[in-house]
Amino acid sequence: MSFPASDAAKVQASFQRCAENPAFIDDFYAFFVGMSPAVAAAFAHTDMDQQAVMLRASLELILPGDEHGARQQVLGRLARLHGPDGVNIPPRLYDYWLEALLDTLAVHDPDYNPALEAIWRRVLVEGVKQVRQCV
Numbered sequence: 001m002s003f004p005a006s007d008a009a010k011v012q013a014s015f016q017r018c019a020e021n022p023a024f025i026d027d028f029y030a031f032f033v034g035m036s037p038a039v040a041a042a043f044a045h046t047d048m049d050q051q052a053v054m055l056r057a058s059l060e061l062i063l064p065g066d067e068h069g070a071r072q073q074v075l076g077r078l079a080r081l082h083g084p085d086g087v088n089i090p091p092r093l094y095d096y097w098l099e100a101l102l103d104t105l106a107v108h109d110p111d112y113n114p115a116l117e118a119i120w121r122r123v124l125v126e127g128v129k130q131v132r133q134c135v
């Protein structure tokens with residue numbers, strides 16, 4: 001799936017405005033875990049500092065960009081890791097992931113607005129689809 005270059009540039013710029021703030025990832029997990037006890041339970045034994053580093057890297061990859069090579073490989077690996085042979089995440093929890101990320105962007109991006117949210121939503125729906133493709 002490809003997006004207009006202007007949409008890709010808008011989400012990249014929005015992500016850059018947020019990503020340098022170390023509280024961004026912490027706030028994302030707080031929103032995510034707060035969405036449902038099922039999410040909190042999934043991370044009960046997770047080293048969250050380590051997880052934060054990996055999430056930041058994976059977020060960069062979930063954004064539109066090079067559709068080949070490293071991006072596809074990492075998304076495929078994440079799909080296997082979250083699927084039935086991995087941590088086996090129920091599909092409905094992906095909606096929480098997406099909403100938690102949008103909530104975090106709304107708090108952290110000073111230039112956030114409804115039009116930008118609509119673009120983010122389109123981009124994330126596609127990225128999430130690729131991670132949950134094995135489910």
Ligand code: HEM
Pocket residue numbers: 038039042043045046047051054055058059062078081082087089093094095097127128131132
């Ligand atoms: C598209 C959305 C998602 C992305 C991009 C994502 C990203 C990641 C990344 C990068 C890792 C670490 C991979 C590694 O160990 O190398 C991970 C692990 C994990 N994710 Fe996700 N994730 C997503 C959705 C979810 C959802 C919806 C849940 C449900 C609660 C979830 C639960 C987990 C768990 C339990 C682990 C393993 C943690 C551990 O090692 O203890 N993820 N995820």
